[in-house]
Amino acid sequence: MLITSMYYSLTVSRVLGIKGLLSLRFVAKPCAIALNIQANGPQIAQPNAILEKVFTAITKHPDEKRLEGLSKQLDWDVRSIQRWFRQRCNQEKPSTLRKFCESMWRFSFSLYVFTYGVRFLKKTPWLWNTRHCWYNYPYQPLTTDLHYYYILELSFYWSLMFSQFTDIKRKDFGIMFLHHLVAIFLISFSYVNNMARVGTLVLCLHDSADVLLEAAKMANYAKFQKICDLLFVMFAMVFITTRLGIFPLWVLNTTLFESWEIVGPYPSWWVFNLLLLLIQGLNCFWSYLIVKIACKAISKGKVSKDDRSDIESSSDEEDSEPPGKSPHTATTTNGTSGTNGYLLTGSCSVDD
Secondary structure, rough: HHHHHHHHHHHHHHHHHHHHHHHHHHHHHHHHHHHHOOOOOOOOOOOOOOHHHHHHHOOOOOOHHHHHHHHHHHOOHHHHHHHHHHHHHOOOOOHHHHHHHHHHHHHHHHHHHHHHHHHHHHOOHHHHHHHHOOOOOOOHHHHHHHHHHHHHHHHHHHHHHHHHHOOOOOHHHHHHHHHHHHHHHHHHHHHOOHHHHHHHHHHHHOOHHHHHHHHHHHHOOOHHHHHHHHHHHHHHHHHHHHHHHHHHHHHHHHHHHHHHHOOOOOOHHHHHHHHHHHHHHHHHHHHHHHHHHHHHHHOOOOOOOOOOOOEEEEOOOHHEEEEEOOOOOOOOOOOOEEEEOOOOOOOOOOOO
């Protein structure tokens, strides 16, 4: 059963990837162009064999001592070398158009799978009384709708894990990778052990905030700042309410206590609850990041940069200066500034 399910999920994940590419090309891209989102990427760094060698073989963020050595070797000022490394890093990043298209694809899928989950669950008894998740366990029928829901979610998380290596690499890459592994293992484990009823509650609950997150990112890329701020506030409220409130009080309550009372503890019970507690730990971490962004937004009047983002930028004035000696440039100038407008990404779902 596990091998068959994994085969189906990997096959569907490839289908989702193909559909995503078609959606990016024929749907999302025309929408982005209609919203005046340009395909222009960051400024291209001036070709330089010495700096390129340092960038690819040694470090992307040279320290002060190395900067001074490169400055003497190239007869460039330190500020120009710093600018070159920033531009070289940024030119590997996707354009705003590509990021908008990817967010639109994830928004479309998240909206579909969440809507499907709600429509499916409202007809089930365990949505209204979680004790039904454990009655007659493990001899519970696996319906076609439930099977489809699980395969679809598992396929999506496979695609997320694969695409993580081609997307922007952020500071929490390791945590997101761990999250995707836990999500895939948790979905597969609950499916094999016929814990699918409570699994559907976990999936739908974690999907609830993803639609708002991707919508907020699209508004951000389209420079609709007020809509972006409103959607982010809604996302933060839904995320924190579902992940820190409903999930522990509703889902963990039934997996830890109601299942113990009705079925009793058994080996897979311990593994399942350990994974759910690990997911809850990640939820707490992301909630901390969301609150941190919200506090910055209150102080600055708008949603500020994503604390996970590793993108650096400089002002237009800085980037327009040609490399070379400048009498007004100090050798210790850092010359970097955070990029505003990057929302927290990456869902979070057995999750996100």
